[in-house]
Amino acid sequence: MSKPHKSITAQDVADYAGVSRAVVSRALSDNGSIAPETKAKVIAAARALGYQVNFLAQGLNRKRSQLIGVVVARIKDPFRSSLLEGLIHTIQRRGYQALVTEVGSEKDLESTLRQFTQFRVSGVIVTSGQPPAALVDECVQFKIPVVGINRHLDIPAVDFVCSDNQQGAALATAQLLESGCHSFAWLNCQSSTWAGIQRGVAFEQTLARARHAPKSLKRIIADQDGYDGGEAAALAFDLSQGLPDGIFCANAQLACGFLDGMRQRGFDAPKDFHLIGFDNTPQTAQYSYRLTTLNQDIPALCSEVLNCLESRNKSPNQAARLITVPVSLVLRHTSPDIHLG
Amino acid sequence: MSKPHKSITAQDVADYAGVSRAVVSRALSDNGSIAPETKAKVIAAARALGYQVNFLAQGLNRKRSQLIGVVVARIKDPFRSSLLEGLIHTIQRRGYQALVTEVGSEKDLESTLRQFTQFRVSGVIVTSGQPPAALVDECVQFKIPVVGINRHLDIPAVDFVCSDNQQGAALATAQLLESGCHSFAWLNCQSSTWAGIQRGVAFEQTLARARHAPKSLKRIIADQDGYDGGEAAALAFDLSQGLPDGIFCANAQLACGFLDGMRQRGFDAPKDFHLIGFDNTPQTAQYSYRLTTLNQDIPALCSEVLNCLESRNKSPNQAARLITVPVSLVLRHTSPDIHLG
DNA sequence: TTGAAAGCGCTACCAT
DNA sequence: ATGGTAGCGCTTTCAA
Numbered sequence: 214m215s216k217p218h219k220s221i222t223a224q225d226v227a228d229y230a231g232v233s234r235a236v237v238s239r240a241l242s243d244n245g246s247i248a249p250e251t252k253a254k255v256i257a258a259a260r261a262l263g264y265q266v267n268f269l270a271q272g273l274n275r276k277r278s279q280l281i282g283v284v285v286a287r288i289k290d291p292f293r294s295s296l297l298e299g300l301i302h303t304i305q306r307r308g309y310q311a312l313v314t315e316v317g318s319e320k321d322l323e324s325t326l327r328q329f330t331q332f333r334v335s336g337v338i339v340t341s342g343q344p345p346a347a348l349v350d351e352c353v354q355f356k357i358p359v360v361g362i363n364r365h366l367d368i369p370a371v372d373f374v375c376s377d378n379q380q381g382a383a384l385a386t387a388q389l390l391e392s393g394c395h396s397f398a399w400l401n402c403q404s405s406t407w408a409g410i411q412r413g414v415a416f417e418q419t420l421a422r423a424r425h426a427p428k429s430l431k432r433i434i435a436d437q438d439g440y441d442g443g444e445a446a447a448l449a450f451d452l453s454q455g456l457p458d459g460i461f462c463a464n465a466q467l468a469c470g471f472l473d474g475m476r477q478r479g480f481d482a483p484k485d486f487h488l489i490g491f492d493n494t495p496q497t498a499q500y501s502y503r504l505t506t507l508n509q510d511i512p513a514l515c516s517e518v519l520n521c522l523e524s525r526n527k528s529p530n531q532a533a534r535l536i537t538v539p540v541s542l543v544l545r546h547t548s549p550d551i552h553l554g
Numbered sequence: 555m556s557k558p559h560k561s562i563t564a565q566d567v568a569d570y571a572g573v574s575r576a577v578v579s580r581a582l583s584d585n586g587s588i589a590p591e592t593k594a595k596v597i598a599a600a601r602a603l604g605y606q607v608n609f610l611a612q613g614l615n616r617k618r619s620q621l622i623g624v625v626v627a628r629i630k631d632p633f634r635s636s637l638l639e640g641l642i643h644t645i646q647r648r649g650y651q652a653l654v655t656e657v658g659s660e661k662d663l664e665s666t667l668r669q670f671t672q673f674r675v676s677g678v679i680v681t682s683g684q685p686p687a688a689l690v691d692e693c694v695q696f697k698i699p700v701v702g703i704n705r706h707l708d709i710p711a712v713d714f715v716c717s718d719n720q721q722g723a724a725l726a727t728a729q730l731l732e733s734g735c736h737s738f739a740w741l742n743c744q745s746s747t748w749a750g751i752q753r754g755v756a757f758e759q760t761l762a763r764a765r766h767a768p769k770s771l772k773r774i775i776a777d778q779d780g781y782d783g784g785e786a787a788a789l790a791f792d793l794s795q796g797l798p799d800g801i802f803c804a805n806a807q808l809a810c811g812f813l814d815g816m817r818q819r820g821f822d823a824p825k826d827f828h829l830i831g832f833d834n835t836p837q838t839a840q841y842s843y844r845l846t847t848l849n850q851d852i853p854a855l856c857s858e859v860l861n862c863l864e865s866r867n868k869s870p871n872q873a874a875r876l877i878t879v880p881v882s883l884v885l886r887h888t889s890p891d892i893h894l895g
Numbered sequence: 896t897t898g899a900a901a902g903c904g905c906t907a908c909c910a911t
Numbered sequence: 912a913t914g915g916t917a918g919c920g921c922t923t924t925c926a927a
Contacts, residue, residue: 220696222920233898238922245923248896268672269619270920273610273903280653288642289836294635301629301656310669312621313654315642328651331609355561440840473841495630499781500814501842563904574914579906586907589912611904614919 221264230258241266272333281309281522282329286316286341290439291494292465296340296362296511303515307523309335316342323348330355336522338362343407344371358525360518364407365535372521372534374514378408378491381507382415384542385461385489388505390423391551392487394459397428400471401463402435402442409463412491416461431457435467443467447474456480462490465497468504472547487548503546513538562605571599582607613674622650622863623670627657627682631780632835633806637681637703637852644856648864650676657683664689671696677863679703684748685712699866701859705748706876713862713875715855719749719832722848723756725883726802726830729846731764732892733828735800738769741812742804743776743783750804753832757802772798781811788815797821803831806838809845813888823888834884844887854879 223237230237232255239245240255258264272278281304288294297313304311312334314325319342326348329337337352339361346368352359353370365373389397399416401409413432420428433450435442443466450456456475462468468490472482482488490497493508517536525531544550564578571578573596580586581596599605613619622645629635642652653675655666663683670678671693678693680702687709693700694711706714730738740757742750754773761769774791776783784807791797797816803809809831813823823829831838834849858877866872885891 220920223922224920234921235898235900235923236896239897242922246896251896265668265672267614267674267920268669269610269614269674270903271922273608273614273905273920274922276903278610288639289632289636291630291632291635294632294638295630297635298629298656301654305656310673311654313642313652315639315646327606328609331606332651333608333610440836444841469840477841495781496837499810500785500818561904564906565904575905576907576914576916577912580913583906587912592912608904611919612906614904614921615906617919 220267221262222267223264226255226258226262226264229262230255276333277335278333279309280312280329280332280334282312282314282325282332282334282337284314284316284322284325284337284339284341288315290466291496292492292509293340295494296514299511299515300338300340300518303512303519307519319343319345326352330357333357335526336360338518338522339364344368353529356526356529358522358529360521360525362514362518366407368533370525370529370533372525372536374517374521374536374538375408376507376509376514376540377537378411378540379415379419381491381540382412382461383419384507384540386416386419386423388489388542388544388548389459389461389487390425392459392548394457394487395428396431396455396457397459397461398431398433398457399461399463400433400435400443400446400467402438402467404438405463408491412461412463429457438464439466440470440473443470443472444474444477445470447471448477450474452478456486458486460486460488462488465490465492465494465504465506468506468547469496469502472502472504482547483549489542489548493543497543498545505545505548506543507540508543509540510538561608562603563608564605567596567600567603567605570603571596617674618676619674620650621653621670621673621675623653623655623666623673623675623678625655625657625663625666625678625680625682629656631807632837633833633850634681636835637855640852640856641679641681641859644853644860648860660684660686667693671698674698676867677701679859679863680705685709694870697867697870699863699870701862701866703855703859709874711866711870711874713866713877715858715862715877715879716749717848717850717855717881718878719752719881720756720760722832722881723753723802724760725848725881727757727760727764729830729883729885729889730800730802730828731766733800733889735798735828736769737772737796737798738800738802739772739774739798740802740804741774741776741784741787741808743779743808745779746804749832753802753804770798776808779805780807781814784808784811784813785815785818786811788812789818791815793819797827799827801827801829803829806831806833806835806845806847809847809888810837810843813843813845824890828889830883830889838884839886846886846889847884848881849884850881851879 223234227234227237239247240252301311316322322342337359360372435446490506493506497504497506564575568575568578580588581593645652657663667689678700701713740754776787831847834847838845838847
């Protein structure tokens with residue numbers, strides 16, 4: 214049982230190794246020239262003493278911590294938690310640490326971004342909310358790179374990484390058309406994310422461009438997001454003009470809810486309609502749903518995000534980039550593979 | 555468009571307000587005596603200049619950052635992401651920031667804990683893995699409080715906050731007995747968490763203590779955790795001796811998978827058996843599952859966790875505590891309320 | 896290659 | 912109540 218000891222500093226290591234503090238710093242950070250044997254000696258000393266760099270002091274000096282700020286919202290939503298998991302994993306793999314902040318409102322985002330700068334983070338990842346230009350400007354002034362996921366605003370010096378919503382919509386449209394669907398519906402919620410809106414627009418466009426005669430397209434707008442929103446939308450759906458037979462959903466949660474809502478009214482997919490959702494969440498693979506979905510490549514998204522961060526750390530003034538990550542169609546029960554049928 | 559400006563320091567505020575740096579520090583931290591009007595003057599100056607404390611410098615000085623380290627694993631698991639959401643929310647509400655680290659193995663935990671100390675975190679929350687005594691000792695030496703959730707080891711100076719597994723098992727047993735179940739089963743996975751094991755033990759004990767004759771109890775051990783594990787266990791279940799009619803699950807994911815697995819074999823709850831799971835995850839409320847579960851009071855858990863942290867920061871040498879948080883039974887379709895039946 | 900020394904921005908102690 | 916000042920532990924010139 215050791216006493217509450219004073220923590221070991223670089224000076225202790227220096228004394229132990231018989232060198233100066235400066236040499237210790239160089240030995241441990243590969244920065245500045247140092248004789249190989251001196252370096253080995255210092256590293257041995259550091260190990261012997263159990264020396265740990267004080268990140269606070271290091272960051273204060275370097276004017277940059279090895280922290281990366283991550284802005285999230287509604288973590289318990291399945292897709293978001295998968296994305297967060299991927300981000301944290303990637304952040305750690307690249308030698309950083311994740312400073313995770315949950316925001317409820319745009320106003321939260323403001324103070325959050327401010328706190329990030331106060332910690333001199335090496336980068337900021339925004340997965341929710343729209344960074345107010347003024348605040349981003351503040352980050353830019355601190356030379357802190359900012360990157361957004363699955364959203365895109367035209368903010369100077371801010372990069373964005375997005376799943377390919379166009380391609381997703383095209384894949385879904387093709388699948389529904391090939392399956393012989395005639396009347397279509399698009400399901401989204403009010404207060405949709407930017408990505409959701411894009412998907413809807415792309416769906417309408419792809420459908421309009423389809424070779425054969427124009428198809429009917431109904432827009433279903435749920436009052437709220439998530440499973441509950443989708444379920445309520447299904448329960449409230451006006452069936453007097455029949456049920457569309459090809460339905461595309463802005464996200465998987467809405468889709469699962471919609472499916473369950475329709476089941477409560479005696480309809481089911483693929484018997485009565487085809488259903489495709491975005492976001493291949495674990496739940497969509499389960500026996501009770503087996504939802505055909507568009508898979509977002511989370512590892513690729515995360516990897517690109519960190520590439521952006523690191524690249525902009527090197528050259529802060531490069532033009533803002535928009536990186537698009539391909540999606541893929543996962544065929545399951547709610548709109549089966551016609552080639553297997 | 556402002557230039558990459560030098561950041562504003564306490565000295566700038568001091569100059570602007572016509573006072574010394576020390577006064578600025580006092581004005582902003584309520585620490586040390588200061589004339590009300592001076593304080594107001596400083597605060598006005600700080601606001602005018604847009605001054606932001608440098609947390610790195612502050613932490614270096616105070617020997618403590620306002621960071622709280624959170625150790626998690628498999629974030630995308632529904633209960634875990636809900637818990638993480640609660641933790642982050644609570645951490646922020648109390649004026650800290652969450653440093654979130656994902657661990658895969660015990661070895662990860664070691665380096666993680668070390669990194670936390672390097673950031674001089676104000677506390678460590680362990681939601682996964684078992685903190686190795688030696689490392690915890692290191693934290694203790696830095697006077698960093700450590701608290702674990704839903705696990706309990708007898709480590710000096712480490713507090714634990716747990717949902718009441720005993721009570722949960724008792725509630726489940728009572729419900730199953732009152733519903734007239736005769737043969738029972740306990741479903742868990744190999745490599746279960748500490749909490750899962752506790753629940754199983756408590757279930758067996760409660761059942762054994764039940765007033766009427768001893769009941770049959772079968773243990774089903776899935777090869778893996780989660781939905782897939784539960785489903786596989788159901789598909790592999792030996793039906794030659796019939797299906798138990800009262801089944802209790804270590805967690806909701808296993809339960810959902812088991813239910814779906816049984817459905818694939820033509821059985822369903824509550825028709826053929828009653829099913830109760832732990833963890834009231836959002837998914838269990840959905841129409842396709844409507845699982846009777848034991849609800850963990852996440853806000854209460856999180857609140858207690860931070861209470862422990864703050865309390866131990868005040869008096870580091872107090873005895874280790876184990877705080878138990880009540881659970882509640884949420885009656886749904888897979889084991890309905892008999893009083894409504 | 897190495898060491899001395901000047902900060903990084905802040906807090907806290909000690910005089911005043 | 913206020914101001915001067917000595918660090919916190921580290922990095923990074925600049926000389927030697």
